[in-house]
Amino acid sequence: MKKLLVVMTIGGLLALSLVASAQAQMPGVPIRASIPFDFMVRGKTLPAGNYEIERVTEDPSGLVLRNVNNKHEHIVFETEPMQGKRIPGHNVLVFNRYGDDYFLSEVVTAGDQTGRELAPSHTERTLRREMMAQNQAEAETVTVALY
Numbered sequence: 125m126k127k128l129l130v131v132m133t134i135g136g137l138l139a140l141s142l143v144a145s146a147q148a149q150m151p152g153v154p155i156r157a158s159i160p161f162d163f164m165v166r167g168k169t170l171p172a173g174n175y176e177i178e179r180v181t182e183d184p185s186g187l188v189l190r191n192v193n194n195k196h197e198h199i200v201f202e203t204e205p206m207q208g209k210r211i212p213g214h215n216v217l218v219f220n221r222y223g224d225d226y227f228l229s230e231v232v233t234a235g236d237q238t239g240r241e242l243a244p245s246h247t248e249r250t251l252r253r254e255m256m257a258q259n260q261a262e263a264e265t266v267t268v269a270l271y
Contacts, residue, residue, distance in 0.1 A: 154178040155215050155233075155270045156192065163219060163226035165189060165199050167245045173197075177217070177231060177270070184240060187231060203231060203240035215270035220244075220263040222251040229265075 154176035161172050173191050180186035180200060191197035218230035227248045232239035244252070252263065 154190075157217055157268050157270045159217070159268055161226050163228055164245065164247065165228045165242070166201050167247060168199050170197055170199065187240065189228075201242060203242055205238045206230065206241040207238060217268045217270060219266040219268070220248065221266050222248070222255060222263050225251060226266065 155178070156174060156176050158174050159170075159172055163170055163172075170189070170191065173193055175189055175191055177187055177189045180188055184205075185203050186200065187203060188198060188200045214234045216230075216232045217228060218232065219226045220229045221227075225247075227245065228242055229244075230239050230241050255262065
């Protein structure tokens with residue numbers, strides 16, 4: 125009887141995590157992140173804070189990122205599919221960091237084998253070239269978990 129209860133509990137938790145992951149991928153269902161630094165998306169600098177990210181339409185390529193505390197701070201952007209190296213256990217935003225400058229690079233949804241990648245902006249490409257010309261290390265990758 126105890127084993128049956130344990131199996132049912134584990135099965136229920138697994139089903140709940142799959143439903144949460146599927147909901148994060150549906151249009152109109154935002155997922156949230158607390159981003160502790162200013163960052164850039166498509167050439168626009170957004171301040172540190174709490175953000176929601178969600179699909180704009182059924183097509184997963186269009187996303188909107190909105191500041192929870194200031195609805196005027198938002199940006200709509202396009203992404204491209206990228207094959208993930210592994211299936212993450214939770215939703216994450218991935219940033220490229222060059223010195224004190226952070227650029228949103230990827231949006232990865234838990235349980236999904238394909239993440240969403242943003243094309244580097246002109247500013248990010250310029251910083252990358254400058255670092256390479258000075259023989260400095262490449263951009264640091266910073267990951268922020270979504271909830």
